[in-house]
Amino acid sequence: MSETSRQLRDLLEAAVGEPPRTVTVQAVRRRVTRRRIIESMAAAIVAVLVAGLGVAVAVRASGSGQASGPRPPAGVPRYYVEQGFRNTPPAVTVIRATATGAVTATVHCPARGASILGSGIAAASHRTFFLVCEEQTGPRNDPQVTGSRIYRFHLTATGRIARYTLMPGGSLDGLSVREVTASADGAEVAVTTSPAGPVNSSVSPNIMVINTRTGTRALWHGSPAVPGKMALSAGEPSLTADGRELVYLATPRCIRGHCQPTGNGQEVRALSPAAAGGQLSSSRLLARQSALVPLASGYLDGALVSANGSSVFVLEMNSPPRGGSTTVSVVKVSAATGRPLRVVYRVPTGNGFSFRFFSADPFRRYLLLDAGPPSGAMPNGWIYHRHLLPLSPRDGTNVFYETW
Amino acid sequence: MDAEVEHFAHFVEARERALQRTAWLLTGDWALAEDLVQTALARSWPRWERIRRRDDPELYVRRVMVNTWSTWSRRRWRGERASAAVPDSPAPGDLAGELAARLAVRSALGSLTHRQRAVLVLRVFDDLPESQVAQVMNCAVGTVKSTMARALAKLREDPRLAELMEQEAR
Numbered sequence: 001m002s003e004t005s006r007q008l009r010d011l012l013e014a015a016v017g018e019p020p021r022t023v024t025v026q027a028v029r030r031r032v033t034r035r036r037i038i039e040s041m042a043a044a045i046v047a048v049l050v051a052g053l054g055v056a057v058a059v060r061a062s063g064s065g066q067a068s069g070p071r072p073p074a075g076v077p078r079y080y081v082e083q084g085f086r087n088t089p090p091a092v093t094v095i096r097a098t099a100t101g102a103v104t105a106t107v108h109c110p111a112r113g114a115s116i117l118g119s120g121i122a123a124a125s126h127r128t129f130f131l132v133c134e135e136q137t138g139p140r141n142d143p144q145v146t147g148s149r150i151y152r153f154h155l156t157a158t159g160r161i162a163r164y165t166l167m168p169g170g171s172l173d174g175l176s177v178r179e180v181t182a183s184a185d186g187a188e189v190a191v192t193t194s195p196a197g198p199v200n201s202s203v204s205p206n207i208m209v210i211n212t213r214t215g216t217r218a219l220w221h222g223s224p225a226v227p228g229k230m231a232l233s234a235g236e237p238s239l240t241a242d243g244r245e246l247v248y249l250a251t252p253r254c255i256r257g258h259c260q261p262t263g264n265g266q267e268v269r270a271l272s273p274a275a276a277g278g279q280l281s282s283s284r285l286l287a288r289q290s291a292l293v294p295l296a297s298g299y300l301d302g303a304l305v306s307a308n309g310s311s312v313f314v315l316e317m318n319s320p321p322r323g324g325s326t327t328v329s330v331v332k333v334s335a336a337t338g339r340p341l342r343v344v345y346r347v348p349t350g351n352g353f354s355f356r357f358f359s360a361d362p363f364r365r366y367l368l369l370d371a372g373p374p375s376g377a378m379p380n381g382w383i384y385h386r387h388l389l390p391l392s393p394r395d396g397t398n399v400f401y402e403t404w
Numbered sequence: 405m406d407a408e409v410e411h412f413a414h415f416v417e418a419r420e421r422a423l424q425r426t427a428w429l430l431t432g433d434w435a436l437a438e439d440l441v442q443t444a445l446a447r448s449w450p451r452w453e454r455i456r457r458r459d460d461p462e463l464y465v466r467r468v469m470v471n472t473w474s475t476w477s478r479r480r481w482r483g484e485r486a487s488a489a490v491p492d493s494p495a496p497g498d499l500a501g502e503l504a505a506r507l508a509v510r511s512a513l514g515s516l517t518h519r520q521r522a523v524l525v526l527r528v529f530d531d532l533p534e535s536q537v538a539q540v541m542n543c544a545v546g547t548v549k550s551t552m553a554r555a556l557a558k559l560r561e562d563p564r565l566a567e568l569m570e571q572e573a574r
Contacts (some may be wrong), residue, residue, distance in 0.1 A: 015509035019424040
């Protein structure tokens with residue numbers, strides 16, 4: 001040790017002096033006991049907190065405690081919109097978690113006095129939704145629609161509604177919207193429209209395609225009403241993922257007077273490019289009803305174009321004339337040939353059927369269906385490998401519409 | 405088990421004052437020093453059976469002590485505790501001189517980093533060989549040497565300490 005170190009040591013010795021108290025074994029052992037108690041208490045507190053957190057998460061996830069079965073596969077939308085019947089209180093539109101059925105938010109129209117259109121919600125990717133609100137006047141039991149507004153809202157990761165914004169081009173004064181659809185990228189929204197006011201059966205609906213960024217509108221005019229002649233009425237519009245093509249279900253309708261049936265049945269038709277506008281009669285025929293179900297006993301109740309436009313998912317109802325069971329089928333139809341490619345889902349419903357809605361996610365990977373026997377519970381769920389996995393509520397009798 | 409308890413009791417009885425003195429040089433406060441020693445012993449006790457089999461249990465306790473003090477030093481809140489008794493007891497002789505020396509040493513040690521302070525106390529005051537200091541500090545012997553050199557260089561810059569060391573030399 002150097003001299004400096006020796007001097008320093010002496011100095012430290014002198015500075016330290018003697019400890020004023022003695023550390024005893026008893027004091028150390030008391031401290032050991034105290035440490036053990038504190039450690040076990042801390043462990044207990046942590047365990048309680050973890051258990052509490054787990055319960056809170058479980059309760060939060062399960063909402064009212066309803067569980068709709070096992071966890072859905074990866075890729076399935078985490079939330080869906082469920083719209084109840086308007087005349088069945090409480091007539092509410094809610095967001096539900098797919099996994100648990102828990103309600104995470106309630107959808108409402110931002111403007112006072114407006115109400116959500118039945119089936120008036122369309123889904124785009126990234127948990128974006130478009131909401132159609134009807135502005136009404138007159139008595140509550142017989143309101144008259146004066147115009148429509150289309151709003152956009154996003155869902156947060158926890159299924160809450162971030163905020164509503166009026167979509168550019170979404171103020172449709174004097175128009176009543178019947179149906180709405182959106183492209184997966186959310187750039188285009190298409191609505192079937194008719195003039196606001198009392199329902200006029202002599203008017204065929206138009207299809208309006210709106211660019212959601214610029215508000216630019218393109219109108220596809222319906223067939224003019226000719227008394228005594230069958231006209232094709234456009235409904236069930238759906239857009240491809242990029243919004244370039246619009247597919248709709250054209251149903252022959254006698255608009256006025258007595259019409260001679262044409263015998264052609266319903267048609268699945270396409271408008272391309274969707275944003276061009278023009279006459280609906282200029283649309284391209286994709287598939288005929290007669291190629292899918294017998295005209296005498298079958299009916300098409302829905303059509304959804306696939307994301308890339310190569311096929312169409314068609315919902316068929318077929319009731320054999322000689323007492324066989326009615327079947328409800330979702331069939332994938334080639335857009336090129338109009339022929340069925342495969343049956344996606346089929347269920348016998350007995351003597352007749354009940355139907356509420358047929359919809360899908362923005363990329364048409366997961367199809368939602370609420371259809372079943374004419375009486376009793378109506379299965380509400382989504383199609384997965386030819387099976388219907390239930391959604392909450394399992395009985396879809398009081399569900400008007402769902403989308404995700 | 406009884407042998408273990410007995411060994412631990414003997415160790416505490418024999419070494420607690422030396423440990424407290426080292427702890428005072430680390431903390432600069434008797435209450436904290438006592439707390440540090442108790443904590444180090446309490447942490448060592450559950451493993452005493454293994455510790456006593458070693459050649460030098462004290463080295464292990466010192467290591468726990470230095471680590472504990474290092475942890476306390478890193479805390480924003482130092483866990484200050486009220487003490488029932490006044491830690492400094494009256495002393496005979498040159499009280500003012502002793503107090504001045506103590507304050508100077510404490511101030512000089514306070515200017516060092518925690519690592520420098522620990523190395524200096526272990527090497528100079530506890531007179532541990534560099535290899536054992538390295539063991540306690542969990543570092544290489546070369547690191548002990550360089551840290552020690554830096555600590556001494558820093559202390560030499562302290563005029564009050566330099567003056568005290570000159571007086572000590574005379």
